[in-house]
Amino acid sequence: MARPASLIAPNHAASHPLTDDPRYTAAEIPPNVLVHLTELAASRGIACDDWFAGLGLDRRQLSDPTLRISYRQASMVVRRALQAIGEPDLGLSVGRGETLGSFGLLGLAMMTARTFGEAMGVGIENHKVSGSLLDVTFEEVNERQVALVAWPRFSDAALLPFLCEELFASSLAIARQLLGASFNPARLELSYPQPAHRQAYADLFKCEVQFGMPLNRVLVDVQWLGQELPGHNPLTARQALALCTQQRPSGGSVHQEIVAAVERLLRGQLRQPPKLHDVARTLNLSERSLRRKLAESGRIFREIHDRVRAERALQLLQGGNLSVAEIGGEVGFSDPREFRRAFKRWTGMAPQEARRAAT
Known part of the structure; x- marks a missing residue:
């Protein structure tokens, strides 16, 4: 079997003039699209483990609700899936x-909105929570029509048809779930050339479909926007929307995929934490390369390790079921005194203080 490519080294199939853009490797995208792709592959009897080779990911991690991936990782998996x-x-x-269930909290927030127009606004405002690989905006076309407009984050002509198909088809499925099977958009416009399977678009969207257009957008008659939704629940809508807002990328420091990969490995081995060289070997990197890549992200291994241990220790202290010594063992300390000193260095308080503060 071929040796996997380096975790961060660009693959020639995914080379890109904007790969120096930090957004390209920012680990902030929920892996929803990859989940659906692997499920479809399973239904076709197609093995997909190799899709994740060299990316610091494996298929089993997709079930982790806290997992976030980069555009680089997602786009490479999509390319391999297409092939x-x-x-x-x-x-x-x-x-x-x-x-709607595929979109988790965002689906719940949309389902419990008052009108379809409000649901559409919630979906657009929080589209990154759904794991979208395109950016989405809303525009008023004229007095009779509005549009959902999709913008590629990177100029990636080979992937654009798949990304637009997935986005607009899923948006259509959700709209019909909210409004009923009678809903059809007014027109679908796409910037890429007409594909051989054009008829599949017409069959699904049941509206005029135009290719080679200036924008990627789906037009909707404004009469649909005011239609009230049967699942409207003001309290649930507010709660779900608040949780969606918390999950949106903060816009602060970019969380690079190499940092996310190291964190995932450390979280899985807290009782017997690996050393830097162990992590580097698992990620198919030299120790020197791993140090350099972390430094480029403004991080060092010890700081990442300490933060992961501190987060887990705080979770266990708040749970209240384990003693301080047992919690220390869970995060890799055989000596309770060493754990207490480390915890105070991490958080500024003793473990028992943190436990009391949580009650």
Whole structure:
């Protein structure tokens, strides 16, 4: 079996003039699209473990609700999926199978909105929570129509058809779930050339479809915006929207994928924490390369390790079921006194103080 590529080294198939952009490797995207792709592959009997080779990920991690991936990682998996599955309308197949439940808290916030227009606004404002690989905006086209407009984050012509198909097909599936099967958009406009499977678009969207247009957008008649939704619940809507807001990328310091990969490894081995060289070997990097990549992200290994241990220790202290000594053991300390000293260095308080503060 071929040795996986380096975790961060660019693959020639994914080379890109904007790969120096920190957004390209920022680990802030929920892996929803990859979840749907792997589920579809499983239904086709297609193995997909190799899709994650060299990316610091594996398929099993997709079930972790806290997992966040970078555009680089997501786009590489999508490329490999397109090649492995070989279906030209793969994006349509993935998108039309999605439901409000696929979008978690965002789906709940949309379902409990007062009107379809409010649900549409919630979805657009929080589209990054759904794991979208395109940026989405809203525009008023004229007095009779509004549009959901999709913008690529990076100029990636090979992936744009899949990304647009998945986004607009899933948006259509959600709209029909909210409004009923009678909903159809007014028109779908796409910037890429007409594909061989154009008829699949017409069959699904049941509206005029135009290719080679200036924008990627779906137009909707304004009459739909005011339609009240049967699932409206003001309290649930506010609660779900508040949780969505908390999950949105903060816009602060970029959380690079190399940092996220190190954190995942450390979280999985807190009782017997690996050394820097162990982590580097697992990520198919030299120790020197790992140090350099962390430094480029403004981080050092010890600081990441301490923060991961501190977060887990605080969770266990707040749970209240384990003694301080047992919690120390859970995060890699055989000596309770060493754990107490370390915890105070991390948080500025003793473990018992943190436990009392949580009650």
